[in-house]
Amino acid sequence: MKQQNSKKKLFRHLKVQIIGVTLVLSIAPLIFLGGVIYYQFADVSVQRCKDQLRQLSRSQSNAVDVFLRERTNILTTIVNTHTFQELSLQQNLQQLFQVLVQNSQGLGLIDLGVIDETGEHLAYVGPFALKGLNYYQQPWFSAVMSKGRYVSDVYLGYRQLPHFIIAVRGHSNGRPWVLRATIDSDVFNSLVRTAHIGEFGDAYIVSKDGTYQTQPRLSGKLLEKAGLDTNKFAEGTTVQEVEKQDRSIAYYAGSWLKNNQWLFITSQEKIEQSGGLLEARNTEIIIVATGCLAIILATIFITQITVSRLEESDREMDKLNAQLIQSDKLAALGKMAAGIAHEINNPLAVIGEKAGWMKDLLTEECFQESENFREYKTSVDKIEEHVERARKITHNMLGFARQMEPRLDDVDVNRTLDQVIDFLENHARTNNIEIQTDFQDTIPVIASDQSKLQQVFLNLITNAIDAIEKNGLIEITSRCNGDFITVTVQDDGPGIPKEQQNHIFDPFFTTKMPGKGTGLGLSVSHSIIEKMGGDISFTSKEKEGTTFTVKLPVVLPEKK
Amino acid sequence: MDTFRILVVDDEIDFLETIIKRLGKRQLDVTGVDSGEKAIALIKEQLFDVVLLDIKMPGGMDGIEALREIKKIRPLTEVVLLTGHASIETSIEGMKLGAFDYLLKPIKLEDLMLKLAAAFQKKDAHDQKIRNAKIKELLRYPSKVFDQIKENDK
Numbered sequence: 001m002k003q004q005n006s007k008k009k010l011f012r013h014l015k016v017q018i019i020g021v022t023l024v025l026s027i028a029p030l031i032f033l034g035g036v037i038y039y040q041f042a043d044v045s046v047q048r049c050k051d052q053l054r055q056l057s058r059s060q061s062n063a064v065d066v067f068l069r070e071r072t073n074i075l076t077t078i079v080n081t082h083t084f085q086e087l088s089l090q091q092n093l094q095q096l097f098q099v100l101v102q103n104s105q106g107l108g109l110i111d112l113g114v115i116d117e118t119g120e121h122l123a124y125v126g127p128f129a130l131k132g133l134n135y136y137q138q139p140w141f142s143a144v145m146s147k148g149r150y151v152s153d154v155y156l157g158y159r160q161l162p163h164f165i166i167a168v169r170g171h172s173n174g175r176p177w178v179l180r181a182t183i184d185s186d187v188f189n190s191l192v193r194t195a196h197i198g199e200f201g202d203a204y205i206v207s208k209d210g211t212y213q214t215q216p217r218l219s220g221k222l223l224e225k226a227g228l229d230t231n232k233f234a235e236g237t238t239v240q241e242v243e244k245q246d247r248s249i250a251y252y253a254g255s256w257l258k259n260n261q262w263l264f265i266t267s268q269e270k271i272e273q274s275g276g277l278l279e280a281r282n283t284e285i286i287i288v289a290t291g292c293l294a295i296i297l298a299t300i301f302i303t304q305i306t307v308s309r310l311e312e313s314d315r316e317m318d319k320l321n322a323q324l325i326q327s328d329k330l331a332a333l334g335k336m337a338a339g340i341a342h343e344i345n346n347p348l349a350v351i352g353e354k355a356g357w358m359k360d361l362l363t364e365e366c367f368q369e370s371e372n373f374r375e376y377k378t379s380v381d382k383i384e385e386h387v388e389r390a391r392k393i394t395h396n397m398l399g400f401a402r403q404m405e406p407r408l409d410d411v412d413v414n415r416t417l418d419q420v421i422d423f424l425e426n427h428a429r430t431n432n433i434e435i436q437t438d439f440q441d442t443i444p445v446i447a448s449d450q451s452k453l454q455q456v457f458l459n460l461i462t463n464a465i466d467a468i469e470k471n472g473l474i475e476i477t478s479r480c481n482g483d484f485i486t487v488t489v490q491d492d493g494p495g496i497p498k499e500q501q502n503h504i505f506d507p508f509f510t511t512k513m514p515g516k517g518t519g520l521g522l523s524v525s526h527s528i529i530e531k532m533g534g535d536i537s538f539t540s541k542e543k544e545g546t547t548f549t550v551k552l553p554v555v556l557p558e559k560k
Numbered sequence: 561m562d563t564f565r566i567l568v569v570d571d572e573i574d575f576l577e578t579i580i581k582r583l584g585k586r587q588l589d590v591t592g593v594d595s596g597e598k599a600i601a602l603i604k605e606q607l608f609d610v611v612l613l614d615i616k617m618p619g620g621m622d623g624i625e626a627l628r629e630i631k632k633i634r635p636l637t638e639v640v641l642l643t644g645h646a647s648i649e650t651s652i653e654g655m656k657l658g659a660f661d662y663l664l665k666p667i668k669l670e671d672l673m674l675k676l677a678a679a680f681q682k683k684d685a686h687d688q689k690i691r692n693a694k695i696k697e698l699l700r701y702p703s704k705v706f707d708q709i710k711e712n713d714k
Binding site: 341342343345346348349350351352353354356357360387388390391395 | 572579585664667
């Protein structure tokens with residue numbers, strides 16, 4: 001019981017080990033592979049998003065640059081083709097502005113002004129009353145005077161509204177003057193904003209110190225600080241990953257323009273670009289989870305089957321071991337019995353002979369006259385009687401060891417069967433089993449080994465009784481056809497299952513409970529009958545019964 | 561007709577002595593030795609009709625070996641094997657080597673006498689056959705009869 005429990009424990013442990021190792025070795029690589037694919041995919045996706053942003057930022061910043069350059073060139077052309085005197089006249093400027101507005105719709109100019117070298121705003125066309133104001137102190141004025149061309153940052157100016165201007169210096173009669181135009185913020189902003197992508201994407205321009213130069217789409221105001229460190233953006237176009245205040249991650253692509261004074265920014269939330277990635281991740285998780293589930297189920301199922309088979313074969317092995325131990329015990333007992341019988345037989349032979357000699361002597365006349373002759377004779381007879389008794393015991397022991405002298409007896413098969421039936425009848429009756437016989441009277445006496453035949457019949461009838469267990473009928477017949485004597489033993493027991501039929505003559509094969517049968521009976525019977533030149537066979541149908549047939553060659557005894 | 565001569569071979573001296581006495585008391589000419597070697601030496605010198613031979617004799621020549629030798633020297637001598645423990649293999653070997661029969665110790669004298677009688681009968685029949693053959697031979701060449709008589713007189 002204890003051994004069974006420890007074996008159960010062992011098999012449970014084995015099952016857990018197999019399942020554990022198999023799952024670790026199969027699921028871990030699957031999850032690892034899933035992870036690697038996901039991160040590769042995520043990496044590619046991020047890279048693609050950055051590339052897209054970079055591309056967009058570069059192309060749109062180019063567009064803004066072209067926009068500014070174009071307008072600067074227009075102003076330069078005007079300055080070069082008109083004199084200060086012409087344009088400083090309000091009427092002429094008015095006319096020029098109208099032509100510009102009419103012919104070049106979308107130039108995005110709000111106003112146009114002409115300023116002399118002292119900063120005096122001599123002529124002005126636009127919605128504000130800026131004529132007559134002096135710009136000499138304005139930073140942009142000195143910049144344009146020195147550089148010749150200037151695009152300002154956004155500032156409030158006299159109009160107190162955020163705007164930026166493009167100013168170009170001209171020369172008339174050796175004296176410098178300035179043509180200045182204000183860019184329409186709506187036009188410029190819409191140009192910049194076309195670069196935004198997605199729901200949370202934005203596009204705007206900041207100055208070198210991080211001040212908004214256009215109105216951002218989502219948060220922040222013009223001229224406010226954008227909170228971006230513009231120094232992180234290298235020359236050309238670069239992409240930065242920035243953690244925002246709300247801990248969300250965003251990608252910023254920045255392209256420098258306007259002689260590296262402005263930074264064109266396009267931004268996108270990481271979460272937005274990873275929408276597809278999330279979908280891919282979910283699909284991958286489903287695939288990996290399904291794979292894992294399939295592996296787990298298959299592992300458990302296969303392990304269950306494997307361990308069950310192992311348990312089954314272990315049980316078979318135990319059974320076989322028990323049978324081997326049993327047969328070993330019997331063999332050892334047989335050897336011991338034979339040894340003891342031999343050791344006893346020799347002194348017994350001496351005692352027997354001595355007693356016989358005394359008996360021989362007692363027949364002599366002188367002894368017969370002795371007063372105690374009768375006592376001597378009785379004693380010697382008793383000694384002989386008990387030697388004979390002991391002889392029978394030792395011979396039975398040798399019989400048990402199955403090593404009786406082989407001899408050809410004159411065997412009456414019917415009589416032998418009767419003897420065996422007599423021996424087993426009581427056992428059969430106790431189990432309410434009837435034994436019916438149908439013997440042919442004319443079966444000849446044959447030369448065979450009676451004790452071996454007894455052993456065979458004993459095995460067959462005992463098996464029939466054991467098969468029936470309780471309440472049944474055993475029919476035993478004998479027939480002779482001249483060459484062979486045929487004995488059948490038929491029972492109405494449960495029959496032998498088909499899968500066992502090929503094994504019933506195998507040594508140690510038994511259907512009986514361990515300890516009840518050695519599994520040697522039919523095997524030994526088979527070899528005995530084969531050695532006699534006969535044959536033993538059977539037919540069996542489940543639920544109907546089994547019939548064993550023994551065929552013995554008719555070998556007539558030598559005439560003595 | 562001469563008395564049949566029996567040789568008993570058994571290492572168990574008590575058994576040997578007693579069986580000699582008992583068979584002797586039944587008017588049989590019995591000789592006994594306690595080893596296979598002695599038996600062979602004796603058989604080489606003398607003729608015996610039947611040898612009662614114990615199979616298991618510890619040390620030296622055992623019964624089966626002795627049987628083989630006896631059959632080599634005197635093929636016509638019948639051998640009855642005696643044993644306290646007859647195994648199937650030994651018995652089969654004994655029969656193959658030409659033993660007449662087996663007896664399992666302790667023996668019943670009645671059984672032994674029956675076996676001896678059967679062995680004597682066989683030996684006698686065989687001897688008779690040889691005698692008849694010799695007579696036939698002599699009658700075919702009558703001159704030889706006289707030679708034979710002369711030979712016998714010597």
